[in-house]
Amino acid sequence: MASRKGGSRTRKGHRLFSLWPGRRRGPKRQAPKPKPRSRPKAKGTPRRAAAATPRTPKRAARRGRRSWWRRPLQAIAMVAVMALVGGGVWGVRWVAALPYFTIHQVEVVATGLGGPGMDREAVERRYLAPHLGEPIFSIDLAALRGEVEANPWIAEATTARHLPDRLILRVRLREAAAVATSGSRAWLLDREGRVIVETKGAASAALPQIRLRPSQRGWSARPEAMHRCLRLAEAIRHRRFPAADEVRCLSLDERGDPVIVGAHKEGIEILMGRGGYGEKLDRLAAILPDLVETKRKVARIDLRFKDQAVVQGPG
16 A cells, blocks of 8 residues: 555544544633623622522422422421410419419508508408419409509509419508698698598597688698698697697698698787798797787787798787
């Protein structure tokens, strides 16, 4: 066989050192094109949501074959949860109704003196004794507290359970500090000058008496005016002047300031004004003996002015 000029050559499209001669070369791989650089996005720019891959019929069929057993399991789980919740509620009610959690002891902790027919024993008898023998968890503590505080003699109340069988009530009782009268009506006042109750019987003579004219009856509902009278009564008691048998009662002037009625044997009215009652009583103690010695007829002494005492005669 004659050889071609120029020596032996490999055929075009064949590999020289291929394991299987005559195998054609595949197409040359091209270098990947560089991706264009994207511009940096501004902060706060939302990313575009990825497009959802369309679900093929075969994929949907396989998904349906895999999830047929999930629905019964979900139903069984839901029924189990409902059974657990219902059983828990029933169990709590059953435990709460046990005789172990029945009220056998009640306790009242009271501060303050209270008033007629309203002391610690009366509070226990009226508000706690009816609950003896009841389940302790059946007591509405907020409702019980509201019922107790509705009593005018009780300023504040707190309730508590002490497991397993004790109910506790703490109260602060109001104390009658004075009595305001107007005609046939009378009101008991606490230390702040607020009305506790309207009393029908005779008030205690040991309480300071505040007498109001019929036109001043509305002042009994003004705590600030009543409180000024109580401050004056406290200053008189502290200094023991004027003497208790020389003061007939306290009253109010046209501005709602306290007035001492019946001071000394002459029955003098003393206008006290507002505040500084201790200093004004000292000033009164300095001038009153001189007025008595001179036998001057005095109907009123006005101490409302600073460092002065205005003496007025009758008429």
